Amino acid sequence: MEVKEVEKVKESGIFGTLARLGHEQVVFCHDEATGLKAIIAIHNTVLGPALGGTRMWSYATEQEALTDVLRLSRGMTFKAAISGINLGGGKAVIIGDAKTMKTEAFLRRFGKFVNSLNGKYITAEDVNMKTSDMEYINMETRYVTGLPESMGGGGDPSPVTAYGVYLGMKATAKKVFGTDSLAGKRVAVQGVGQVGMHLVEHLVKEEAKVWITDLFEDKVKAVAAQYGVKAVGQDEIYDLDVDIYAPCALGATVNDDTIPRLKCSIIAGAANNQLKDELKHGYMLMDRSITYAPDFLINAGGLINVYNEYLGNYSRNRVFTQAEKIYNTCLSILTLADQEKISSQEAAIKLAEKRIADIGLVKVRH
Numbered sequence: 001m002e003v004k005e006v007e008k009v010k011e012s013g014i015f016g017t018l019a020r021l022g023h024e025q026v027v028f029c030h031d032e033a034t035g036l037k038a039i040i041a042i043h044n045t046v047l048g049p050a051l052g053g054t055r056m057w058s059y060a061t062e063q064e065a066l067t068d069v070l071r072l073s074r075g076m077t078f079k080a081a082i083s084g085i086n087l088g089g090g091k092a093v094i095i096g097d098a099k100t101m102k103t104e105a106f107l108r109r110f111g112k113f114v115n116s117l118n119g120k121y122i123t124a125e126d127v128n129m130k131t132s133d134m135e136y137i138n139m140e141t142r143y144v145t146g147l148p149e150s151m152g153g154g155g156d157p158s159p160v161t162a163y164g165v166y167l168g169m170k171a172t173a174k175k176v177f178g179t180d181s182l183a184g185k186r187v188a189v190q191g192v193g194q195v196g197m198h199l200v201e202h203l204v205k206e207e208a209k210v211w212i213t214d215l216f217e218d219k220v221k222a223v224a225a226q227y228g229v230k231a232v233g234q235d236e237i238y239d240l241d242v243d244i245y246a247p248c249a250l251g252a253t254v255n256d257d258t259i260p261r262l263k264c265s266i267i268a269g270a271a272n273n274q275l276k277d278e279l280k281h282g283y284m285l286m287d288r289s290i291t292y293a294p295d296f297l298i299n300a301g302g303l304i305n306v307y308n309e310y311l312g313n314y315s316r317n318r319v320f321t322q323a324e325k326i327y328n329t330c331l332s333i334l335t336l337a338d339q340e341k342i343s344s345q346e347a348a349i350k351l352a353e354k355r356i357a358d359i360g361l362v363k364v365r366h
């Protein structure tokens with residue numbers, strides 16, 4: 001959590017912050033018996049109900065939890081809008097230790113709070129929440145998605161996310177190199193977890209030259225051996241002489257320290273909030289002629305997956321077909337950014353906001 005962001009919330013007060021970020025509703029949930037403390041933030045419901053996962057974290061302060069949920073829910077609005085999905089943006093955070101506090105009663109009490117919003121907010125998994133937790137939440141509300149396949153859910157969203165990231169990377173390559181072929185292109189993948197590993201598979205299939213890193217050496221060794229790619233140290237990844245940097249671990253890795261070190265022409269990866277400061281670092285990348293594929297667009301495969309599950313009659317094929325739209329949307333955004341001399345992140349937000357405004361007008365007409 002950025003200290004600066006927390007300070008901004010303190011300075012402008014809660015309503016001032018909601019006005020600045022454009023939120024509709026924030027719900028504070030408290031239950032003495034189970035020790036549940038949660039915040040549900042509904043950013044925008046113009047396109048549909050607000051969908052976004054629940055994150056459980058031992059936040060240092062309540063202010064920090066509030067800042068996180070406001071920032072994340074706003075991001076979900078843009079992600080759904082740019083992906084052509086009829087959903088709004090929302091998110092929930094639960095304050096506390098996920099290892100010790102999650103009991104059946106605790107999760108079902110949270111489910112009851114979600115249910116009290118009558119479908120205005122739909123929850124799903126996020127950091128420190130598992131599909132098994134969603135099963136308990138589902139006992140108290142039907143406004144939950146991301147259920148296990150055994151319960152009719154869509155299963156692991158990571159392959160869909162990785163496919164979208166791969167297509168976003170190809171579209172960006174088309175813009176930068178004039179061809180979307182990644183054959184022979186040098187790609188550095190940071191984080192070979194669920195998404196990173198599937199991404200490596202796509203890249204190797206297309207004969208890209210791949211370097212990988214991860215916090216866990218066993219993961220690195222396993223992926224390097226399986227796909228015949230090269231392993232590098234965690235910090236070394238920023239200095240590699242590569243064409244593409246793919247952040248698939250944590251957010252905020254594109255920042256004051258790393259931008260001067262990067263030698264790539266493209267950044268395209270799965271992590272959320274890759275730019276530490278959306279505005280400043282978007283422009284720093286432009287100055288260095290590094291083209292950035294907006295994260296909330298190219299990592300939207302997971303959202304497309306849970307949305308389809310929520311609609312019912314889930315089909316994995318349909319999900320992959322919908323994820324293919326990421327390629328053309330990415331090209332449109334990069335073209336708009338060029339035309340208007342703005343960062344690709346700003347261009348993506350502009351297109352997302354335009355769709356919300358246009359569809360908002362359609363909705364008020366009879």
Ligand SMILES: NC(=O)c1ccc[n+]([C@@H]2O[C@H](COP(=O)([O-])OP(=O)(O)OC[C@H]3O[C@@H](n4cnc5c(N)ncnc54)[C@H](O)[C@@H]3O)[C@@H](O)[C@H]2O)c1
Binds near residue numbers: 161191213214215250
């Ligand atoms: N899973 C999805 O469908 C999905 C959808 C949208 C966005 N994302 C985002 O994509 C990213 C990857 O998701 P995932 O599901 O693969 O997560 P994951 O936890 O399975 O994998 C992340 C990997 O990054 C590694 N890592 C963490 N910090 C690192 C560091 N400093 N250097 C190198 N490696 C590091 C971890 O050890 C782990 O192996 C996350 O930021 C996630 O929020 C995932």
